Amino acid sequence: MNVKRLIAGLTLPAFLGMLSACADMPYGSSPYPYQGATAGGVIGAAAGALIDKHNRWRGALIGGALGAALGGTVTEISRRASYEAARSGRPVSYESEDGWQRVEAEPLASRGRCRMVRERIWQGGKIVQEQEREICD
Numbered sequence: 001m002n003v004k005r006l007i008a009g010l011t012l013p014a015f016l017g018m019l020s021a022c023a024d025m026p027y028g029s030s031p032y033p034y035q036g037a038t039a040g041g042v043i044g045a046a047a048g049a050l051i052d053k054h055n056r057w058r059g060a061l062i063g064g065a066l067g068a069a070l071g072g073t074v075t076e077i078s079r080r081a082s083y084e085a086a087r088s089g090r091p092v093s094y095e096s097e098d099g100w101q102r103v104e105a106e107p108l109a110s111r112g113r114c115r116m117v118r119e120r121i122w123q124g125g126k127i128v129q130e131q132e133r134e135i136c137d
Helices: 003-021 032-051 056-088
Strands: 092-095 101-111 114-123 126-136
Touching: 032 056, 056 092, 056 101, 056 114, 056 126
Parallel strands: none
Antiparallel strands: 092 101, 101 114, 114 126
């Protein structure tokens, strides 16, 4: 398969995903799940195209769909956990039914109307992402 065609095929879904992240958001929603879905879709499409040597387009399509679903879901769950931890002042943890993935949010210091929250995302018993986020009312 031609590398230029592969790059062109991955560029269009990424561009469309970025456009959807700029669309008007309904009240109370966040653009972060769309951004997570876009990133997951692009990474999944690239990985799928590299893995499926017999039909790279099929691999890109399947990998992109799975990556978008996982990226958007994990981003939304971590956002909800952070907001819940900031509002309640207590640690919050969400875990998948199979126990493979877990999101933890722990409130830290407060600054006026804002509160710092530490997020940790675990997959397969290992931390894959850790960040501190400021949540303001």
